[in-house]
Amino acid sequence: MTKNTFLLNGKTVEFQPGQTILQAAADNAVTIPTLCHLKGSTPTGACRICLVEAAGSRTLVAACSTPVTPGMEVKTDTERVHAARKLNVELLLSHGKHDCLLCEVSGDCRLQDLAYAYQVSGDRFERDLSAYQKEDSNPFIIRDFNRCILCGRCVQACNEVAVNRAISQGYRGAKSKIVTGGDAPYHQFSESECVFCGQCVEVCPVGALTEKKARGMARTWQAEKIRTTCPYCGVGCQQWLHVKDDKIFKVTAVEDAQPNQGRLCVKGRFGYDFIYSEDRLKTPLIREKDGFREASWDEALDLVAARFREILAKHGPNAVAGVSCARSINEDSYQMQKLFRAVFKSNNIDHCART
Ligand code: SF4
Ligand code: SF4
Ligand code: SF4
Ligand code: FES
Structure with missing residues (x-):
């Protein structure tokens, strides 16, 4: 059987029919940076961080949404590619307020990592400082759209992973924002379909969506991650407990583990406080x-x-x-x-x- 091959950075490599450049490159140990790409959901090509050169194409192409074809010639590591990615990081940083010192996800932020990799600060372009009101009126999630880069991962996660269809891209141009139905706060049940599964928080690559109860509790590198099984029901979802000083301050899902494959419900993600309840029965x-x-x-x-x-x-x-x-x-x-x-x-x- 003839194998499907293409040229990746000058080397002939194999690919599976239907794979994107991003997937085929990963299978061949070539890492392409991404921001908006969310494994298992439809690619949106929103961030343009995964740009690569494809011979015959006048413009750079997004690796996450471009399928590989036999004989295609792809370059992921050229000056042109890096210049484009660097410019896109600078543009993302110029939108909103990226004050990493106070950001909950500093040290675990893809935008911060890219800014470091390309050594850019976001000062090159005039910043759009139109501020959004921080929304923290619900008990679980803080939404700070001043840090949102409109990558759309939260929308993909809500619609295609958790299938709650509670949020979407709203408004236009500089006013673009991720909105619930009627742009209501998450907890306004008359308008919002949000069930507080927290899947959007799990996938947000920056500090725009964070867990309220984890605020100010620990920097990511101070936390110990302990794998466990959710105690709430017989499904047995796999979780990471984020622990500091012997206290759980956050729970996230284990990606790629059965049976939940990176998902959790509101109880598994946010309902861990009962462990510390004074009323908890400790003896019969x-x-x-x-x-x-x-x-x-x-x-x-x-x-x-x-x-x-x-x-x-x-x-x-x-x-x-x-x-x-x-x-x-x-x-x-x-x-x-x-x-x-x-x-x-x-x-x-x-x-x-x-x-
Ligand atoms: S989202 Fe990332 S880049 Fe923005 S403030 Fe937070 S850590 Fe910094
Ligand atoms: S918490 Fe769950 S239901 Fe609510 S917006 Fe996020 S992903 Fe959608
Ligand atoms: S809230 Fe986070 S995941 Fe959603 S679009 Fe903004 S940056 Fe992306
Ligand atoms: S990761 Fe490909 S466009 Fe965002």
Whole structure:
């Protein structure tokens, strides 16, 4: 079978039919910088950071949205390419207010990385200082459109990854902005379809969308990242806990991991505070006349077993019923139904998520 090949930086390399230049280059260990590209969603070609030379094309082409064709000649590392990328970084920096000192994502910002790589500060062009009001009236997400570079990744993530279709590109020209329906705040449910999954925050390459609860908690390089499984339901989404001084201050999704593939819901992403609640039960409680008293696990389990035995002996298997918890893993729910069916001889077993 003839292999599909093209010329990448003077070297003949293979590609898969349908691949973009960006994908084929990555498979051949050639990195092309990107800003707006979001893996798994339709390329928008919005940022023009991935520009490359393609023989026969009068202009530079966007690697993220241009398919490779057999025999194509592509150059990713020429003076012309770097001059164009550098100019685009300068233009992005000139729009809005990029005060990295106070920015939550400083040290983990693609625009900052590109500015460093091309050694540009954003002073070359007159800055557009028309300020947007920072929106932080909801409990989870701060939207600071003064730092937005209109890459559109949040829109792609909301529409194509989380499929909530809550935001889109709004207005025109210098007034362009990412908007909810009616340009309402995220939490204004009458207008906004936002469910606070935070997928837009996860993919924003700059500091325009950030987690409210993480504000001022830690610089990215101060955080320890611990991989875990979300405790909220049986789906078992894979998460990174961002921890500083033994305290979780942010949760993000593990990209490319099953079953969530980089997604989280509002509970998994923002609902971690319960861990630190003073009201959280830390030991079993046994009800007595005057209320509850703390007990050991052994004592509590012995009491439950004794009461089950008593009820079964007196009233038979139909007198007991169990509802397994949706926060349990599948294996635990399996064990619970096994306990009821095989040990108690009762089919009165259900799961709270079914009702
Ligand atoms: S978004 Fe990036 S470039 Fe802009 S202020 Fe924040 S760290 Fe700096
Ligand atoms: S939080 Fe989720 S639903 Fe709301 S705008 Fe962001 S991606 Fe869309
Ligand atoms: S908010 Fe972030 S992800 Fe959305 S367009 Fe602006 S910079 Fe891009
Ligand atoms: S990454 Fe290709 S145009 Fe933005």
